[in-house]
Amino acid sequence: MPSFSSLPGFRDFYPEDLAIRSHIMAAWREAARRYGFEEYDGPPLEPLELYVEKSGEEIVRQLYSFEDKGGRAVALRPEMTPTLARMVGARARALRKPIRWFSLPQLFRYERAQRGRLREHFQWNVDVIGEEGEEADAEVLAVALEALRLVGLGPADVVARVSDRRLLERLLLHAGVPADQLPVTYAVIDKLDRAAEGKLRERLQAEAGLDRAAVQEVFGIFEHGTLADLGGAYAGVRGVDAEVDRLTRYFRNLEELGFAEFVTFDPRIVRGLAYYTGTVFEIFDRGGKLRALCGGGRYDNLLGALGGVELPALGFGMGDVVLAELLAERTLLPVAATRIDYYLVAITEAERGLLRRVAQALRARGHSVVYGLRPAGVGWQFKDADARGAAHVMVFGPEELVQGVVVVRAMASGKEERVPLQGLLE
Amino acid sequence: MPSFSSLPGFRDFYPEDLAIRSHIMAAWREAARRYGFEEYDGPPLEPLELYVEKSGEEIVRQLYSFEDKGGRAVALRPEMTPTLARMVGARARALRKPIRWFSLPQLFRYERAQRGRLREHFQWNVDVIGEEGEEADAEVLAVALEALRLVGLGPADVVARVSDRRLLERLLLHAGVPADQLPVTYAVIDKLDRAAEGKLRERLQAEAGLDRAAVQEVFGIFEHGTLADLGGAYAGVRGVDAEVDRLTRYFRNLEELGFAEFVTFDPRIVRGLAYYTGTVFEIFDRGGKLRALCGGGRYDNLLGALGGVELPALGFGMGDVVLAELLAERTLLPVAATRIDYYLVAITEAERGLLRRVAQALRARGHSVVYGLRPAGVGWQFKDADARGAAHVMVFGPEELVQGVVVVRAMASGKEERVPLQGLLE
Numbered sequence: 001m002p003s004f005s006s007l008p009g010f011r012d013f014y015p016e017d018l019a020i021r022s023h024i025m026a027a028w029r030e031a032a033r034r035y036g037f038e039e040y041d042g043p044p045l046e047p048l049e050l051y052v053e054k055s056g057e058e059i060v061r062q063l064y065s066f067e068d069k070g071g072r073a074v075a076l077r078p079e080m081t082p083t084l085a086r087m088v089g090a091r092a093r094a095l096r097k098p099i100r101w102f103s104l105p106q107l108f109r110y111e112r113a114q115r116g117r118l119r120e121h122f123q124w125n126v127d128v129i130g131e132e133g134e135e136a137d138a139e140v141l142a143v144a145l146e147a148l149r150l151v152g153l154g155p156a157d158v159v160a161r162v163s164d165r166r167l168l169e170r171l172l173l174h175a176g177v178p179a180d181q182l183p184v185t186y187a188v189i190d191k192l193d194r195a196a197e198g199k200l201r202e203r204l205q206a207e208a209g210l211d212r213a214a215v216q217e218v219f220g221i222f223e224h225g226t227l228a229d230l231g232g233a234y235a236g237v238r239g240v241d242a243e244v245d246r247l248t249r250y251f252r253n254l255e256e257l258g259f260a261e262f263v264t265f266d267p268r269i270v271r272g273l274a275y276y277t278g279t280v281f282e283i284f285d286r287g288g289k290l291r292a293l294c295g296g297g298r299y300d301n302l303l304g305a306l307g308g309v310e311l312p313a314l315g316f317g318m319g320d321v322v323l324a325e326l327l328a329e330r331t332l333l334p335v336a337a338t339r340i341d342y343y344l345v346a347i348t349e350a351e352r353g354l355l356r357r358v359a360q361a362l363r364a365r366g367h368s369v370v371y372g373l374r375p376a377g378v379g380w381q382f383k384d385a386d387a388r389g390a391a392h393v394m395v396f397g398p399e400e401l402v403q404g405v406v407v408v409r410a411m412a413s414g415k416e417e418r419v420p421l422q423g424l425l426e
Numbered sequence: 427m428p429s430f431s432s433l434p435g436f437r438d439f440y441p442e443d444l445a446i447r448s449h450i451m452a453a454w455r456e457a458a459r460r461y462g463f464e465e466y467d468g469p470p471l472e473p474l475e476l477y478v479e480k481s482g483e484e485i486v487r488q489l490y491s492f493e494d495k496g497g498r499a500v501a502l503r504p505e506m507t508p509t510l511a512r513m514v515g516a517r518a519r520a521l522r523k524p525i526r527w528f529s530l531p532q533l534f535r536y537e538r539a540q541r542g543r544l545r546e547h548f549q550w551n552v553d554v555i556g557e558e559g560e561e562a563d564a565e566v567l568a569v570a571l572e573a574l575r576l577v578g579l580g581p582a583d584v585v586a587r588v589s590d591r592r593l594l595e596r597l598l599l600h601a602g603v604p605a606d607q608l609p610v611t612y613a614v615i616d617k618l619d620r621a622a623e624g625k626l627r628e629r630l631q632a633e634a635g636l637d638r639a640a641v642q643e644v645f646g647i648f649e650h651g652t653l654a655d656l657g658g659a660y661a662g663v664r665g666v667d668a669e670v671d672r673l674t675r676y677f678r679n680l681e682e683l684g685f686a687e688f689v690t691f692d693p694r695i696v697r698g699l700a701y702y703t704g705t706v707f708e709i710f711d712r713g714g715k716l717r718a719l720c721g722g723g724r725y726d727n728l729l730g731a732l733g734g735v736e737l738p739a740l741g742f743g744m745g746d747v748v749l750a751e752l753l754a755e756r757t758l759l760p761v762a763a764t765r766i767d768y769y770l771v772a773i774t775e776a777e778r779g780l781l782r783r784v785a786q787a788l789r790a791r792g793h794s795v796v797y798g799l800r801p802a803g804v805g806w807q808f809k810d811a812d813a814r815g816a817a818h819v820m821v822f823g824p825e826e827l828v829q830g831v832v833v834v835r836a837m838a839s840g841k842e843e844r845v846p847l848q849g850l851l852e
Contacts, residue, residue: 004476004512004732007500010469012513015527018465034789036766036796036814039444043436043546044470044532045490045502050430064471066492069536074433076471086430087438096813098799101441106470110495120469128799135799146789256782258790306430340462356682363460363572364684370462373524373554373561387522388462 009111009119021122023334024151024320024327025104028124031147032102035139037126040101042083044108048073050082054275054306064108064119076108080125080317081299082306088129089307097130097311118321126296127315129303134246137279137298138253140314144283144294145259147318152332155261158293162250162281163269165297167243168221171267174237175217181208183274185218192222192268227251227265250279271295275302279314285326293326294318342408343385344371344394347378351396358394358406358424386411394419435537435545447548449760450577450746450753451530454550457573461565463528463552468509470532474499476508480701480732490534490545502534505743506551507725508732514555515733523556523737544747552722553741555729560672563705563724564679566740570709570720571685573744578758581687584719588677588707589695591723593669594647597656597693600663601643607634609700611644618648618694653677653691676705697721701728705740711752719752720744768834769811770797770820773804777822784820784832784850812837820845 006012013021032039048065064076077083080103088099103125111117126143128136141160148158168189169182177185188203197219204210204218224230231244247265254263271280278298285293296316304310327333342362344355352375359369370388372381378395385393395407405418432438439447458465474491490502503509506529514525529551537543552569554562567586574584594615595608603611614629623645630636630644650656657670673691680689697706704724711719722742730736753759768788770781778801785795796814798807804821811819821833831844 004473004479004508004515006469006512007471007473007494007498008496010471012469012509012516013467014513014517015464015466018467021467022465030792033794034792036794038441038765039448040441041439041444041447043432043438045433045436045534045546047430047433053430064494066494068433068490068492070434072433082430083438086432087440089430090438091440096810100796108471120471131799133800139799252779253782256779256786258783258786339464353678353682356679357684360682360684366460368459368462370526373557373565374559384522 007119009117011118011120020324020327020333021320024323025122025124027147027150028102028104028318031143031150032124032126034146035100035143037100037102037143040084040087040103041105042077042080042087042103044077044106045074046077046083046086048075050086050306051075051078054082054302055273062109062111064110077105078107078109080105080107080123081127081302081315084125084127084129084315085303085307085309087307088303088311089309092307092309092311098136099127099129101129102126122320124318125315127313129313130311132300132312134250134279135253137314138250138257140296140316141263141279141281142254142257142259144296144316144318145262148262148283148293148323151323151327153326153330157286157326157330158262158283159286160259160263160281160283160294161266161269162247162263162279163265163267164243164247164250164279165270165276166278167240167247168267168270170237170239170243171221171234172218174234174240175221176214177208177210177218181210184208185210186270186274187272189218189268189270190272222268224267230265230267247279271297275299275305277301281316283318285329290322290325293322339368339389340370340385340391341367342369342392342394343381343388343390344369344396345378345381345385346371346375347395347397349375350398351401354401354421355396358396358421361425433545435543437544437546446750446753446759447746450749451548451550453573453576454528454530454744457569457576458528458550458552460572461526461569463526463569466510466513466527466529467531468503468506468513468529470503470534471500472503472509472512474501476512476732477501477504480508480728481699488535488537490536503531504533504535506531506533506549507553507728507741510551510553510555510741511729511732511735513733514729514737515735518733518735518737524562525553525555527555528552548746550744551741553739555739556737558726558738560676560705561679563740564676564683566722566742567689567705567707568680568683568685570722570742570744571688574688574709574719574749577749577753579752579756583712583752583756584688584709585712586685586689586707586709586720587692587695588673588689588705589691589693590669590673590676590705591696591702592704593666593673594693594696596663596665596669597647597660598644600660600666601647602640603634603636603644607636610634611636612696612700613698615644615694615696616698648694650693656691656693673705697723701725701731703727707742709744711755716748716751719748765794765815766796766811766817767793768795768818768820769807769814769816770795770822771804771807771811772797772801773821773823775801776824777827780827780847781822784822784847787851 051059068074106122108120185208188200201215204215234240269280276297277300280297282292283294294316298314300312303313346352346355362369393409404421408419409416494500532548534546554566611634614626627641630641660666695706702723703726706723708718709720720742724740726738729739772778772781788795819835830847834845835842
């Protein structure tokens, strides 16, 4: 008698777990539908080089990568963007721009096994490709927030922290950061919420080669709490006004789309990855207890590097795990309600053939119908109906059948009704 | 400028391809819901041993198997039943029997690369666990047929060919097949539709050690076209009558469930795999041009072997590839209809803020809404609305806005209507 278990970091979805996943995915799909995004998908297994090209050799350590039986280096997808770039690149001319696509892939990373740390998750990916204006940026963040609103989260529960690398670049150059030190400076700023400021100041000196005055200037940027405040403080600095104007239009777009209360400007948001070129955002729970629910931004150069097609683009990924944690905390998970419309009960064996004919007729009308798959006592059948979450029990008894009726009992109220068989079978 | 491609045998799902997949999956889920089955899922990556235990070392050749970075032998799932057995085994006591579960996994096989031969597909898996009576068998085949009916296939399009290994075993023993030669005999019978009879006769002699008379007896079984005919011919043979009675009840069940015209008895159906113990079935297109759409049967001993829990069980797998081929041939694939409810058009830039407010309000009511993400000419916007499959265009013009209205044009009929803005924004 062998005893198997699943691999560490992989989830089994029993029906009650899958109900949560389906609830989240339904919200993702519904938000995407309302915003006119179309669903696509790619293979869960891709050539390894597809990921190396974007993220460099170091990503390989975190990949589920292996050599297949044809000698190809392959990997389980750790993210969707390279597949998206490949697919768009292959049909770039035929696809109508801007492309509005979404996907719900399962993604894989071979991270060091930690308690509760998963090696797979589902991630909603939404992208707009072929449009560089800020209206596209607003539309993308709005659809993310629409999904969160659909699962019951409001501005008191979640906040989107937004910035723009183009603005930050102007400010950092002004602060004295050399252009070639911008990437490492972004990487340090990305740690502002998680590391001590003193340590980050040291890193800026050591890794980006900034002097103390420049470091002071850099940290001065983050003392401005609003975009207007920041824009005022740096007015006239080369390129800043135009970037502040662009972000101001973007926030006005989001307000018009109904999400003003969900969104805040936060220059500390830069996103760790190198390839972002414009707006960047992360959505967090207001309590700040959980990891980010969602992260995204504009990556105008990535498709050229990956898919061989130069198109401005932006998008985000929203995972199922942190979102489910937040929904659980807010008691917003779906309650296991009625799962079956009708459970059919036969008093004696003689009624079972008729019972099946009625089951067929009810199912053809779209009802969910279950009956016990072997003769059993009435008490057992009622208990089974209850355990399976039946909304109604329909009783087929010899006396009622003589009168051409069945008895339908609503399980919640206990109310009973005699229903003519003829109408059921028509 | 790199140019990547997907791995051979793996599909990209562009939106028009994904629409077909979604159409099929929606029918699978709807049929399952009507029959009161609950959805589950497991990991796409499992320990290799889980598959070796069921199917033996030779299966390894056809698996996407590899050693992960922790030194574990793992495999992309080639089928769902071992995962199901593992999950049921882990909670066997707590789960209400019979268990009625379904899943929609993507499955993987490393088959020799042939033209058009895929290495992945999606498969609807439906199982009833914990019930040995024939009513369960009828229910399982019925839900498979319900899904086919939901996508528009009728008894003129598809046929379920059904047999029972318990009956065939009695007949083969009667024909002179030694009990220990039953498995190889099943394997030969499984080839009846695909190989010359002479060759199969030779194999029965060579591999199962049958003499010519026994071979003749075996082939005699398949000359009976109906269950009644067969039952009459072998009446009184040890165990046959009981098995014919059981199958007769099973067919009556299917008739009561509304599927009589879809189902035929065919003793040549045995299914290749060793683990089936009772009813077996395959669903084919009536033309017989395509591979099987679906195959399944009863496997009462498998859960004990795999999951450590002795429970009678049966189920089937229905793949997406052959079904999509048949739907294409019958012109039953979904037509790309309207994809957006409203496309909002702004005559001048001044209306774009209001346009976004109306977009928000319409989306909040569940409508699918798109607008151009940058100012553009009216002609371009109408063209874009048309290309994106908009049902209606809603025009925001300066003159109409003064009157507090927008113009809504139904794209199919060209009919226009003036709609008060106030009602849209409420």
